[in-house]
Amino acid sequence: MGKNLTKRQDDYSKWYNELVVKADLAENSAVRGCMVIKPYGFAIWEKMQAELDRMFKETGHENAYFPLFVPKSLFEAEEKNAEGFAKECAVVTHYRLKNDEDNPGKLKVDPEAKLEEELVVRPTSEAIIWNTYKNWIQSYRDLPIKVNQWANVVRWEMRTRLFLRTAEFLWQEGHTAHATKEEALEETELMNNIYAEFAENFMAIPVVKGAKTESERFAGALETYCIEALMQDGKALQAGTSHFLGQNFAKAFDVKFATKEGGLEYVWATSWGVSTRLMGALIMTHSDDNGLVLPPNLAPIQVVIVPIYKGEEQLAQISEVASQLVSDLRANGVSVKYDDRDTQKPGWKFAQYELQGVPVRLALGPKDLEKGTVELARRDTLTKEFVKRDVVVDKVVALMTDIQNDLFDKAKNFRDEHITEVDSFEDFKKVLKEKGGFISAHWDGTAETETKIKELTKATIRCVPFNRKEESGACVLTGKPSEGRVLFAKAY
Amino acid sequence: MGKNLTKRQDDYSKWYNELVVKADLAENSAVRGCMVIKPYGFAIWEKMQAELDRMFKETGHENAYFPLFVPKSLFEAEEKNAEGFAKECAVVTHYRLKNDEDNPGKLKVDPEAKLEEELVVRPTSEAIIWNTYKNWIQSYRDLPIKVNQWANVVRWEMRTRLFLRTAEFLWQEGHTAHATKEEALEETELMNNIYAEFAENFMAIPVVKGAKTESERFAGALETYCIEALMQDGKALQAGTSHFLGQNFAKAFDVKFATKEGGLEYVWATSWGVSTRLMGALIMTHSDDNGLVLPPNLAPIQVVIVPIYKGEEQLAQISEVASQLVSDLRANGVSVKYDDRDTQKPGWKFAQYELQGVPVRLALGPKDLEKGTVELARRDTLTKEFVKRDVVVDKVVALMTDIQNDLFDKAKNFRDEHITEVDSFEDFKKVLKEKGGFISAHWDGTAETETKIKELTKATIRCVPFNRKEESGACVLTGKPSEGRVLFAKAY
Numbered sequence: 003m004g005k006n007l008t009k010r011q012d013d014y015s016k017w018y019n020e021l022v023v024k025a026d027l028a029e030n031s032a033v034r035g036c037m038v039i040k041p042y043g044f045a046i047w048e049k050m051q052a053e054l055d056r057m058f059k060e061t062g063h064e065n066a067y068f069p070l071f072v073p074k075s076l077f078e079a080e081e082k083n084a085e086g087f088a089k090e091c092a093v094v095t096h097y098r099l100k101n102d103e104d105n106p107g108k109l110k111v112d113p114e115a116k117l118e119e120e121l122v123v124r125p126t127s128e129a130i131i132w133n134t135y136k137n138w139i140q141s142y143r144d145l146p147i148k149v150n151q152w153a154n155v156v157r158w159e160m161r162t163r164l165f166l167r168t169a170e171f172l173w174q175e176g177h178t179a180h181a182t183k184e185e186a187l188e189e190t191e192l193m194n195n196i197y198a199e200f201a202e203n204f205m206a207i208p209v210v211k212g213a214k215t216e217s218e219r220f221a222g223a224l225e226t227y228c229i230e231a232l233m234q235d236g237k238a239l240q241a242g243t244s245h246f247l248g249q250n251f252a253k254a255f256d257v258k259f260a261t262k263e264g265g266l267e268y269v270w271a272t273s274w275g276v277s278t279r280l281m282g283a284l285i286m287t288h289s290d291d292n293g294l295v296l297p298p299n300l301a302p303i304q305v306v307i308v309p310i311y312k313g314e315e316q317l318a319q320i321s322e323v324a325s326q327l328v329s330d331l332r333a334n335g336v337s338v339k340y341d342d343r344d345t346q347k348p349g350w351k352f353a354q355y356e357l358q359g360v361p362v363r364l365a366l367g368p369k370d371l372e373k374g375t376v377e378l379a380r381r382d383t384l385t386k387e388f389v390k391r392d393v394v395v396d397k398v399v400a401l402m403t404d405i406q407n408d409l410f411d412k413a414k415n416f417r418d419e420h421i422t423e424v425d426s427f428e429d430f431k432k433v434l435k436e437k438g439g440f441i442s443a444h445w446d447g448t449a450e451t452e453t454k455i456k457e458l459t460k461a462t463i464r465c466v467p468f469n470r471k472e473e474s475g476a477c478v479l480t481g482k483p484s485e486g487r488v489l490f491a492k493a494y
Numbered sequence: 495m496g497k498n499l500t501k502r503q504d505d506y507s508k509w510y511n512e513l514v515v516k517a518d519l520a521e522n523s524a525v526r527g528c529m530v531i532k533p534y535g536f537a538i539w540e541k542m543q544a545e546l547d548r549m550f551k552e553t554g555h556e557n558a559y560f561p562l563f564v565p566k567s568l569f570e571a572e573e574k575n576a577e578g579f580a581k582e583c584a585v586v587t588h589y590r591l592k593n594d595e596d597n598p599g600k601l602k603v604d605p606e607a608k609l610e611e612e613l614v615v616r617p618t619s620e621a622i623i624w625n626t627y628k629n630w631i632q633s634y635r636d637l638p639i640k641v642n643q644w645a646n647v648v649r650w651e652m653r654t655r656l657f658l659r660t661a662e663f664l665w666q667e668g669h670t671a672h673a674t675k676e677e678a679l680e681e682t683e684l685m686n687n688i689y690a691e692f693a694e695n696f697m698a699i700p701v702v703k704g705a706k707t708e709s710e711r712f713a714g715a716l717e718t719y720c721i722e723a724l725m726q727d728g729k730a731l732q733a734g735t736s737h738f739l740g741q742n743f744a745k746a747f748d749v750k751f752a753t754k755e756g757g758l759e760y761v762w763a764t765s766w767g768v769s770t771r772l773m774g775a776l777i778m779t780h781s782d783d784n785g786l787v788l789p790p791n792l793a794p795i796q797v798v799i800v801p802i803y804k805g806e807e808q809l810a811q812i813s814e815v816a817s818q819l820v821s822d823l824r825a826n827g828v829s830v831k832y833d834d835r836d837t838q839k840p841g842w843k844f845a846q847y848e849l850q851g852v853p854v855r856l857a858l859g860p861k862d863l864e865k866g867t868v869e870l871a872r873r874d875t876l877t878k879e880f881v882k883r884d885v886v887v888d889k890v891v892a893l894m895t896d897i898q899n900d901l902f903d904k905a906k907n908f909r910d911e912h913i914t915e916v917d918s919f920e921d922f923k924k925v926l927k928e929k930g931g932f933i934s935a936h937w938d939g940t941a942e943t944e945t946k947i948k949e950l951t952k953a954t955i956r957c958v959p960f961n962r963k964e965e966s967g968a969c970v971l972t973g974k975p976s977e978g979r980v981l982f983a984k985a986y
Contacts, residue, residue, distance in 0.1 A: 032568055032625050033561045033613065041556035041641060048557065064533035065540065069525040070615075070646055070662050071584075074591070076524060078601045088591040092563075093603050094615065095587045097650040099566070099580040109570045111585055111612055120603055121525065123562075123586065123615075133524050143837055149533060154562055154646065158589040170562050345635055 007357070009291050014235040021285060022164045025294045025358050028281075035162040035169030042358060043281065045302035047172070050280060051152065053204050053299075054174060057196050063148045063176060068130050070154075071121035076129045080254035083128060086221020090158040092123040092169075123156040128222065128273055131177045132251040139179060139269055141260045147179040148189075165282040166239075166494050173277035179269045181259065183248075186270035187225075190246040193274040194227040197242035205280070206297040206410035207231050207287045208417045209241060210440070210489060212465025217449050220273075224248040230464045230489065232417045233286040236438020238464045238491035241283050244274035282494065287413050288382070294359030295382050297409050298402040305331060305338045305398055306360045310348045310367035317342065320366045323391070327364065327376070330395045336402060356381060361405050362398055382409055423487065427478050430490070434459055440491045444484035446477035455479055461490040499849075501783045506727040513777060514656045517786045517850050520773075527654040527661030534850060535773065537794035539664070542772060543644065545696050545791075546666060549688050555640045555668060560622050562646075563613035568621045572746035575620055578713020582650040584615040584661075615648040620714065620765055623669045624743040631671060631761055633752040639671040640681075657774035658731075658986050665769035671761045673751065675740075678762035679717075682738040685766040686719040689734035697772070698789040698902035699723050699779045700909045701733060702932070702981060704957025709941050712765075716740040722956045722981065724909045725778040728930020730956045730983035733775050736766035774986065779905050780874070786851030787874050789901050790894040797823060797830045797890055798852045802840045802859035809834065812858045815883070819856065819868070822887045828894060848873060853897050854890055874901055915979065919970050922982070926951055932983050936976035938969035947971055953982040 007024065008016045023029050027043030030036075039047065055065070071094060078084040098115030102108040124130065131149075138144060156170045176193060180186040194211060201207045209229035219226040223245035231241045252258070252268040261267055288295040298304050307327060309320040324340050331338045339360075341351055348365070355363055365377040375388045378397065382405050389397050420439025424430045433441055445451060445463065455478075456462050470486045477484050499516065500508045515521050519535030531539065547557070563586060570576040590607030594600040616622065623641075630636060648662045668685060672678040686703060693699045701721035711718040715737035723733045744750070744760040751761055780787040790796050799819060801812040816832050823830045831852075833843055840857070847855055857869040867880045870889065874897050881889050912931025916922045925933055937943060937955065947970075948954050962978045969976050 029626075029629075031561045032565055032622065033563045036561035036563060038561065038626050039559040041558045044558045045556065064537065066533045066536045067531040067664065069523045069528035069530065070648065071525045071528060073524055074601060077591075078599070081599060084591075084601060088593075088601055091589065091591050092586045092613070093588040093591065094584045095603065096585040097583065099569075099576075099583050099585065099614070101580075107570070107573060109566060109576060109580055111587065121584070122591070130524065134521075134530050137521075156562065172559065 007291060007293060010234065017291070018282075018286060019164065021289060021293055021357075027285075027294070028164045030164065033169070035159055037164050037168050037170075039172075039278070042302060046284070046296070046300050047278060047281060049300050049302070050205070051174075054200055054276065055152075057200060058150050058174075058176065061192065061196065063150045063178075065151060066149045067151055067153070068127050068134065070124055072124050072127075072130045074120045074122060076133050077122045079129060079133075080222050080251055082250070083126075083222030087125040087157070091125060092156045092158055094121040094123065124153070125155055125157045126273075126275075127151070127153070127155075127175055128177065128247070128251050128271075129255075132255040132257060132271070135177075135179055135269070136255050136257045139257055139259050142181050142262050145179055145181045145259060145269065146185065146189075148176070149178070150174055150176040163282075165278055165285070168278075171278045173275050175273060175275040178272045179252075179257070180272070181261070181267075181270070183270050186248075186272050187246055190225065190227055190244045190272045190274070193272070194229065194242070194244040197244065197274070197276060198229045201229055201231065201241055201280075201283075202410065204297075204299050205284055205287075206299075206406055206413060207241065207283055208410065208414040210465060210467050211469070212467040212489070214243075214465060215449070215452060215463045215488075217452055218463065220245045222247060222250050223273075224250070228465055230440075230491075231283050231287065232420055232439060232491070233283070233494065234416070235286070236420060236492070238440065238489075238493040239279075239283050239286070240464070240493065241280060242274070242276040245272060247271035247273060288409050289359065292384070293357035295409070296359035296361060297406045298361045299406055301359065301361050302337070303339045303355075303360050304336050304402060305362045305364060306351075306355045307338065307340045307364045307366065308348050308351050308355075309340075309342050310365055316368055319371055320368075323371065324366055327394065331398060334395060334399045336398060352379075362401055364394070364398075380405065382412075421489070424478065425475070430455075430461075430478050431459060434461055434490075434492070438492070440464065440489045442487045442489055443478040444475035444486070445488050446480050446482035446484055451477060451479050451482075455490065461492050464489045464491050464493060499783060499785060502726065509783070510774075510778060511656065513781060513785055513849075519777075519786075520656045522656065525661075527651055529656050529660050529662075531664075531770070534794060538776070538788070538792050539770060539773060541792050541794070542697070543666075546692055546768065547644075549692060550642050550666075550668065553684065553688065555642045555670075557643060558641045559643055559645070560619050560626060562616055564616050564619075564622045566612045566614060568625050569614045571621060571625075572714050572743055574742070575618075575714030579617040579649070583617060584648045584650055586613040586615065616645070617647055617649045618765075618767075619643070619645070619647075619667055620669065620739070620743055620763075621747075624747040624749060624763070627669075627671055627761070628747050628749045631749055631751050634673050634754050637671055637673045637751060637761065638677065638681075640668070641670070642666055642668040655774075657770055657777070660770075663770045665767050667765060667767040670764045671744075671749070672764070673753070673759075673762070675762050678740075678764050679738055682717065682719055682736045682764045682766070685764070686721065686734070686736040689736065689766070689768060690721045693721055693723065693733055693772075693775075694902065696789075696791050697776055697779075698791075698898055698905060699733065699775055700902065700906040702957060702959050703961070704959040704981070706735075706957060707941070707944060707955045707980075709944055710955065712737045714739060714742050715765075716742070720957055722932075722983075723775050723779065724912055724931060724983070725775070725986065726908070727778070728912060728984070730932065730981075730985040731771075731775050731778070732956070732985065733772060734766070734768040737764060739763035739765060780901050781851065784876070785849035787901070788851035788853060789898045790853045791898055793851065793853050794829070795831045795847075795852050796828050796894060797854045797856060798843075798847045799830065799832045799856045799858065800840050800843050800847075801832075801834050802857055808860055811863055812860075815863065816858055819886065823890060826887060826891045828890060844871075854893055856886070856890075872897065874904075913981070916970065917967070922947075922953075922970050923951060926953055926982075926984070930984070932956065932981045934979045934981055935970040936967035936978070937980050938972050938974035938976055943969060943971050943974075947982065951982075952984050954985055956981045956983050956985060
């Protein structure tokens with residue numbers, strides 16, 4: 003199986019697409035740009051959801067659900083937001099089909115069932131939610147509101163790629179309302195930090211936290227904070243964003259509250275989201291030419307046990323030992339699958355679980371029974387060893403943490419090695435072409451220069467890192483003064 | 495608060511609508527027929543989801559995700575299914591908005607962005623899923639497929655009611671594929687049984703299991719099994735359905751598999767679903783004129799503790815005792831909220847938690863501190879008692895089970911008392927008018943008679959109960975022979 007995968011160095015993009023399909027994560031559907039998330043891929047997404055949901059609730063957020071559709075008149079209320087999404091909106095115009103008299107058995111849109119007002123399939127929910135918050139908020143006592151929703155959204159992208167850019171995707175979108183600017187800014191930062199923690203500690207993906215430049219901000223936001231990850235091909239991937247929306251939506255939807263002091267003020271807003279795009283980040287951070295590599299936290303199956311046997315009797319003996327291992331591992335909180343199917347050979351199974359990124363594989367044959375051993379293979383390092391049966395459970399339990407940490411360290415080393423400081427535009431282009439990764443360079447702070455660099459190199463400013471040094475310098479393109487370095491990269 | 499609710503006997507429908515809104519469960523949105531599910535309502539739905547998801551997985555089902563949109567040509571492939579849903583389809587015809595030159599700041603549909611093929615917003619996903627399964631199934635080794643998805647669906651209903659009938663609703667839809675008719679029928683029954691177990695044991699809602707008549711079946715199904723519940727106003731509510739689809743979808747999408755014996759056969763299908771409609775069933779089974787009544791299994795807050803105090807010092811003393819109660823209850827798996835807000839009076843809080851159906855309320859005042867007591871109020875019976883502080887935790891833990899069981903028993907008694915056997919059409923009409931509930935009557939088995947009875951009385955056949963006696967009799971309308979009684983009722 004793994005052998006059939008295109009190698010990363012030959013064609014990274016092809017490797018990615020093949021891996022997604024062959025590892026049973028997702029596939030294209032009959033609907034242009036929309037994907038089917040297959041059970042194995044969805045099980046990984048469910049693990050992400052569960053952990054994020056826990057983190058959101060722990061920080062005082064609640065889930066709710068708002069309509070899929072946004073009436074056009076609400077959609078256009080916040081002009082910048084509307085402008086940003088108008089070009090990629092799926093629009094519902096009719097509410098009925100009828101028999102097509104000219105084509106028996108076929109249906110056609112019933113022209114008499116035209117909607118008075120068109121409905122936009124939500125590309126994001128600020129408009130419908132702030133129109134709702136208007137009725138929820140009268141006084142400072144009603145604030146803050148800290149609501150999240152898990153939902154599907156639609157953005158009509160012309161060039162789509164599984165998980166990375168699809169017309170429909172799954173995400174969570176948090177929408178909070180606050181009495182003060184400070185509180186809203188704190189929330190914006192808190193959620194960006196939660197995303198960073200989640201990416202690093204749960205997904206083993208190192209990220210840079212920072213702020214977007216004006217031209218890269220969410221349409222309608224005053225500030226967009228983000229976490230930026232680096233993929234193995236040297237391209238960056240925006241893994242999560244948290245927006246400070248100021249009073250833009252409150253003004254667009256006339257949402258005011260009576261202050262403690264008796265005044266009347268517009269409400270402050272944030273919104274923040276991560277999506278099934280994280281699946282793409284996961285794949286392109288850890289995987290290799292043999293297929294998917296999963297951190298144990300995200301693995302639907304953490305350990306697989308494969309029996310190697312001839313005949314029923316051997317299988318019975320092996321199964322006895324395997325069953326004990328299964329229950330011991332489960333008692334230790336490790337998820338295990340014992341794959342004793344007789345329809346596939348062990349070699350086929352090995353390749354399949356390697357392709358699907360199961361972190362640890364245990365194999366048990368007649369020799370192992372004799373010697374009291376188990377063959378243990380690590381997916382991340384592709385190493386194998388024989389382990390005494392009486393220590394294998396402890397060993398596997400420890401490996402769950404070790405593999406998780408090792409994957410993070412490996413990815414972090416790669417990322418750190420691929421942040422390159424450059425001070426001339428020649429070097430900028432050279433590094434971008436030959437090495438890739440993040441380029442840390444001075445920038446004069448203007449949108450003009452940013453656009454120019456993008457046109458010349460296809461690199462964009464991924465973020466102004468929060469932890470950057472104060473350092474005056476000269477813009478890498480114009481030579482004009484700069485207050486500090488920003489991170490450029492080509493990006494997904 | 496509760497006092498402001500319309501009484502059930504005055505206007506059941508108004509009572510329901512008011513309760514949903516005042517208890518913060520859901521509200522109407524700016525989008526015709528679509529609701530906003532508010533955090534408190536959504537927290538109840540999440541508990542339903544978690545339990546159902548656990549039950550599905552325990553019986554070997556996996557989650558996946560399929561596209562929101564169904565291309566028209568796929569939608570119309572299974573004719574009966576298409577016919578059944580065509581009249582209530584939201585249809586996407588365009589993928590872009592543009593500036594409206596005549597109205598600055600407004601947007602309009604871009605006529606140049608018309609889709610070549612219209613997309614139906616899924617009213618149900620058989621079509622898109624079976625078109626996908628076609629690629630997943632080649633051989634008997636690929637079967638069974640047992641997949642579920644949690645999703646939003648849209649059915650353009652003309653008359654909508656919060657939770658009960660909304661244009662968009664949330665649901666789960668299971669779609670399974672099998673090698674044999676027997677296996678598919680077993681699955682259909684299994685899932686109907688799981689729904690019944692869930693309704694009775696988790697939601698405390700007694701249900702009748704049975705089969706739908708042909709005219710009440712899901713469009714495209716050969717059999718529809720269902721669970722039918724009875725609401726307090728004597729109307730029935732279909733709470734879940736499980737469909738045996740035969741080979742209809744396999745034929746429509748040409749899904750065949752190579753059998754073990756080397757043949758080639760069409761695949762057998764089932765689908766099954768429950769939706770946010772269950773929220774309506776929950777409300778109308780247990781609640782009273784004071785508001786929502788929740789079985790402990792579904793209560794986001796199972797116990798609320800309200801301090802009754804004057805001044806900071808008293809509050810501090812009470813809070814010390816309350817904190818200990820909170821941690822003791824949590825240690826026993828009970829979810830507790832300590833509401834020490836100083837912005838609301840105790841009386842207001844009592845009414846609010848009553849309205850929101852919190853199963854147990856504990857109140858702690860200075861006298862309780864002296865006497866070592868706690869005032870305990872049960873939401874379901876509206877009874878109050880003083881309980882010694884050292885036994886209150888045990889008492890509350892026991893109440894969680896007792897209230898759950900009592901609610902079920904109460905609902906079951908009501909339901910059982912409202913199944914009336916009648917043997918004449920006069921009695922049929924009389925019972926329907928004066929008593930309501932299920933009417934158990936003989937029916938001659940024809941769709942004609944069924945329609946006639948519906949026209950005359952608005953009662954439909956809710957199901958042919960699985961546990962009905964073999965009993966020959968005469969049809970209540972036509973006098974023609976019948977093999978057994980079926981259940982009629984007016985229904986939601």
